[in-house]
Amino acid sequence: MRRPLLVLALLASPAVAQDHPDLSGFWSPDFGPVERPEDLMDALPDGVGMVEDTGVAEFPRGEFGELVLTPEALEHAEQWTADDEMTLQRVCLPPSIVYAIQGPFPWEVYQTPELIVFKYEYFDQTRLVFMDGRDHPGEDYPHSKMGFSTGHWEGEDLVVETTHIAASTITNNGLDHTDQIVMRERYRLVDDGARLVATQWFSDPAVIENDGARFISWSKREGEHVYPYECDPSFALEYQSIGEE
């Protein structure tokens, strides 16, 4: 009698039923130095330009890491004015996932075999990662700041492909991507599930002549949840009033 019970217990186990790592939980960004798994970095395409602006560091004006900008993108970045972003109309516009993924905010993962949900604190954004094998939609499908994502497992790694991302910023200093950008992320649990690391690769030949990549790390925090963001655009008025009082 014990053998059937054991089989039933194994079938009921999420680890067996799903047979993949469980990324569920609350993930908080790591800002200190973090070891990068060599094979994870090796899985990036050859020749990518690394963008080391994750976490504590951000790029000042005119710095883009190893990205090689097209002449048009470089001209746009040189003409970009930071104060233009500090307006009622723009200050609460969420950036796309291309930039937002490396931000200093936590996020939550809800995982099922067919669908994985990424719930971000930053601007209250949510991503659906379809794991059911569906294709990406045609060009007429709406573009959004979070894009359209499908995922699959490669060994222990979750690989997410994203298209249909609305035009937005790459480095938050004047380098913008088009709505033709494509992005691939590779997520992996490390340290017995205490940390989640990822690489982000993106390609947008209209603005960068080489492909770009970031490495990002988060730590798991039990019992925490993301807060509502509820951006208040009147912050722009505060900024505009500085020195005028």
Next chain:
Amino acid sequence: MHYKLVASVALVGALAPAASAHHSFAVFFDETRTVEIEGVVTAYRFTNPHGTIAVDVTNAAGEIEHWRVETTAPVVLRRRGWDRNSLRAGQQVRITGWPARDGKPYLRLQGAFDENGRPVGQAFAEGED
């Protein structure tokens, strides 16, 4: 003069800021210097994408300078012990932060201390969010 530069590359290296929210910290603020101001809070906002603290500072000539202190996003501040009642208008405060690159009386919060010298919430240091 109730505000002063306390620039130190070594000090700042140990107290690097968390990355900014909607706009780039590095574009707006000088991460190689820190500034300290003392004055009276005239307004305090606790809303995203950034909180703000308005502080009236009396300079060496006896004139009032109106400073604005930008905080990181309140969603982050909440995890550091801040809330919308952490400061009040009329309160004496001492604030350290990274100054604006364009010279405006504007800085990014590193740490705040009340009239008794007690820290408000937790200061920002490398390795913390």
